[in-house]
Amino acid sequence: MNAQLRAATAGAAGHPTTSWTTWLRGWVSRLVPPGQALPDRQPTYVVSWIYVFGVLTLAALVVVLASGAVLAAGGVAWWHVSGLGHFVNSLHLWSVELLFAFMVIHLWGKFWMAAWRGQRVLTWVIGVLAFVVSIGTAFTGYLSQSNFDAQWISTQAKDGLNSVGIGAWFNVLNPGQMLLWHVLLLPVAVGVVTVWHVVLVRRHGVVPPFDVEPGD
Amino acid sequence: MTSPSLISAASSGHYVHVGVFTISVTNLLIIVAMIVVFVLALVLPFPGSADVDAHGGDRP
Numbered sequence: 001m002n003a004q005l006r007a008a009t010a011g012a013a014g015h016p017t018t019s020w021t022t023w024l025r026g027w028v029s030r031l032v033p034p035g036q037a038l039p040d041r042q043p044t045y046v047v048s049w050i051y052v053f054g055v056l057t058l059a060a061l062v063v064v065l066a067s068g069a070v071l072a073a074g075g076v077a078w079w080h081v082s083g084l085g086h087f088v089n090s091l092h093l094w095s096v097e098l099l100f101a102f103m104v105i106h107l108w109g110k111f112w113m114a115a116w117r118g119q120r121v122l123t124w125v126i127g128v129l130a131f132v133v134s135i136g137t138a139f140t141g142y143l144s145q146s147n148f149d150a151q152w153i154s155t156q157a158k159d160g161l162n163s164v165g166i167g168a169w170f171n172v173l174n175p176g177q178m179l180l181w182h183v184l185l186l187p188v189a190v191g192v193v194t195v196w197h198v199v200l201v202r203r204h205g206v207v208p209p210f211d212v213e214p215g216d
Numbered sequence: 217m218t219s220p221s222l223i224s225a226a227s228s229g230h231y232v233h234v235g236v237f238t239i240s241v242t243n244l245l246i247i248v249a250m251i252v253v254f255v256l257a258l259v260l261p262f263p264g265s266a267d268v269d270a271h272g273g274d275r276p
Contacts, residue, residue, distance in 0.1 A: 047262045050258055105254050
């Protein structure tokens, strides 16, 4: 095998670089620096409670998704007629409350750190996107309670959405459509955006405080 | 039988009014609690932070 041919191959099996598998493997391996996907050491300035709220948000999201999956298994009326259903419904509600509380404190901390420094603008923007998509997911949760509260909220929401011209495609008066957005489309969106955000954090590292910024 | 006072919207919560700004007491307390947690996170020492100089980190 000559040098030119070796350059045109990649991987132990010698697959050509035109293979999408090879391309995807290389792309995944370059997403974060070596050893930074699941690091066991962090910079010294990370030893602070303010750096905890990002992972607390992730922990709350796991509880939200797990309790939501149990609610989905029980069905749309289960949490009204079952003691266990009431408990899981409350678990879902309070994990969402904690999710937003942790996320907003995380946002406050990163805002006052100017966490977009050091080529971290996209990390900040995707975090904002995660916040916005999470709000949309929570709002469709209000509409999926299968009670009078959900009906009242939908009547209040329709005028705002109709005023921006999306009521025909995103109809808050259609509980079936809102439930499917809440249990499938928006959770997938939240998951994708969250993974994207975490990968960017691992790719660029945790933003340092102002007084230890490289070059200062 | 449910009494009218229990289903009246007027008894559904307490609100704080400041000019054109209105917020329920519940939401106000939650926001205040979040601010308190935020400040505590800034000022409370993290466990093990006293040893950090001895060990350091690997990614400045």
